[in-house]
Amino acid sequence: MTIDIGNMSRRELLKSASVAALVAGAGSLAIPRRGAAQDANTVRVLSVEDPFFFSMKALVPEYEKETGIKVELESLSYDALQSRLVSAFVAKTSDADVIVVDQMWLGQYLDNGWIISLNDFIAKDSEFDLSDFIPEVLYSSNMWRGQVGTLPVAAYAQGVMYRKDVFDELGIAAPPTETSEDWTWTKYIDTLKSMEGKSFGGKPLFPTVVCGSQPSPIVHMFTQVSASHGANWFKSFPAAPWDFAPQLTSPAWIKSVEVYRQLYKLSPPEAINYVWFDAGTRFAKGDIGMFYWWTPYFYLIKNSGYMTGKKSDVMDKYATAALPKAEGVPQTVSLGGWSLGIPSSSERQEAGYAFIKWATSKATQKKMALWPDLNYQFSDFARVSLYEDEEVKAIYPYLDVQYAMMKQGNGKVTRPPVPGYTAVESVLGLTLNQLLTGTEEPKTGLERANSLFESILKGNLMIPYQKDSYADTLDGAKALIAKK
């Protein structure tokens, strides 16, 4: 039986009420209901406030002038954006025409039918050049079960940043800009240890800095170490058939925790509570020798604080290098970033696609990079051609290192974007945070996390997996890209 309340069924009303109650409980994240009569010449974009947002926002007036389409651009924090999107999807409200999607959300959004596949749009668009995108980025962030669900507006790899002046003064060899068998995590830690207990410029120097805050920040940084060591989260994913039996007790995970604990011992102790930008801005303060982090920090550390636009102490004193690898294990770099997708509830999907095409185009991305405010803060390109652009390279001299890291990337292995990911991430993040303090052996902590993983995944019908598997490989993604 259906009781109509407006256009809402009873089931939808129940869902809306429950989600709204949850949202209200956390405070201030209510679902805004827009007027039904949306202006035909308006496209609504809901974004997160990462660095790309500011340069994209600066160019929106240009887009409006060129097309005559008004853009309603709104930004939220990470958690607030996810809550808002899921609440809107469950309630089937049309909250936006274009949404910013984290790679970790792609699987659930496409599997639940919350966003539409862009395959048809791309196939019909003769101007659209899919082959200019870095295949590893599209594979990691935008493709799910053979569908292009989103297009990348900001793509991140991870890389090393170090102080040239500190290395020179202490007589330490500069780390390499290319991956090699000689540049390992063991060598990285040895290099850090050569700075231990030293001072620079009359102040104590910390060899490195890590992210310790749970759940996401520590998982983002730690999983680069675990991916380098060949650690898998699950028995079989993304290779088919999918088997989500957790594998956290393997030697690679234990070794990775030991490496990360060594890194923490060489960091400021308060890093136990550091979130993403705490670690980045700590390097910008000038008392850190070397650290690795998401590539947006290649430019963010030019500033004294996150998006301040004020020059930092390390502005002209740092360089970038390749990520270390584990001995005898092929390197896997963590890839992440933000992409644009179209909600299935949007009534203006064509207009949404036009905006996505504009925002992810080579021309717009280059303009975003050349936007001078805040010390030039956008070089998170997903397009190969921009890494070869001399005008852009003159402003962002580290692009060769960044591109080399991108080409070794695999986001589906480092942080598997499976439905239910955040639930297991919260367990791993808490466990890692506890293990940093060194009061427990890695093996014991990881066994407990493994057991909780299993319990959560069984509860969510992921063990045994009850849906169809998909053989998700980079080669498969490359083949799909080549068709266009």
Added chain:
Amino acid sequence: MHTTTVRSPRALGPARKSFIRRNLPYLLIAPSVVMLLALIAYPLLFALRSSFYFWNLQIGPEPLQFVGFENYVQALNAFDFRAALTNTLILSILGTALEFIFGLAIALILLKALPGMNIVRALLILPTTIAPIVVGFLFRYLYDPGGGLLSWVLQSLWLPVPAEGILGSPSTALAAILFVDIWQWTPFFAIVLYASLLAVPDEILEAARLDRASAWTILMRIKLPLIKRTAIIIVMLRFMQIFNTFDTVLVLTRGGPGTSTRTLGYSLYEQGLVNFNIGLVSAMTWITVLIVNVIVALYVFFAFRNEEW
């Protein structure tokens, strides 16, 4: 031409008139009851139903399967839930008690006609008007081990500050969150208790003084008994508020290090709005509701045992 006939109350039949007169109080209160049922009872019953299903919005928009009490078992067996419950009880009980004691002390000082007291009264209200999330950010900087004011003050007083910082050590992080709550909400107690104390009749106090009762005796035997009802209510309200502590934990520590500052409010936020585990968060909500209600019921029973209403 269209005409409308308006019937005056006099035109109503005696039976109908009598029905309205008899049931008028119920009719007047009915909208409030309906609203209460819709806004409180319905969400709670919906959460109760959801708590018996595996239902994660990341896996699918529909409940996956009926699982009986499995979500409750999972919630109680999760080590972070038990830690969150312990931390929440510590924060709620200690926070309410200390805020009451400090608030009462301030209220008694405010009663003195000292110079500048008007300004003090005005300033006192300020912390309670700041949003908890803003207070969290403020104290994040105050606790910063690299030059935060509070860290500096403690070090200047030769008091030990952990190397990881006040918020980075499991031994001090929860106390740091408790301090933030006390800083923000003690003035609330002070102002409410001050207002109550103003209502204590001067004649009674004057008579006690003539009988040479000490200040302590006057406080314990006259002032506190006379403001007892107000005190009981605001203690209950604050206890329930602190039980839901979430914002300051999110900003200051995200429940860490480890589980040392995790609260039930933060766990509910994480399971509900980050993990979207509707079944589990519903079970956790009901466990929390039951705990709070048992504590409040016991408190009300003992606090009002000898009172007439």
